[in-house]
Amino acid sequence: MVIMLIGNKSDLEARREVKREEGEAFAREHGLVFMETSAKTAANVEEVGLI
Template sequence: MLVGKAGQESFRSITRSYYRGAAGALLVYDITRRETFNHLTSWLEDARQHSSSNMVIMLIGNKSDLESRRDVKREEGEAFAREHGLIFMETSAKTACNVEEVLLGKK
């Protein structure tokens, strides 16, 4: 979930209701914007607090097609996912790289 600071809190109150009964969640950050990666801990805490303990959470680094503008190393995403027990993938919505795999739950 990528949200600007101004709308972040009001958006959160809405998203909390969606966690109830959810089988899974995608935490998505933009590999070209460090601040989106820096907010992951907060979003993960929110997801875990408002969902069942067996909900599957995937960490998705998006915009992998913009390698030259990368601000978050793949290894950082992998380490965050490993530390928090998440499935990790990098995708590109523009080129559709790994998008189908994410939606089908394939790693």
């Protein structure tokens, strides 16, 4: 089983509250796969479904 930590709304960079590096580090420390997505731009949406 794959457990993922997915950050959404990656298109709103100016309103970001958690740095990408922080999300990556948290995921790595907890054995999770980390990805960021944007429903608005469809960035990485399909990729998340393939994992």
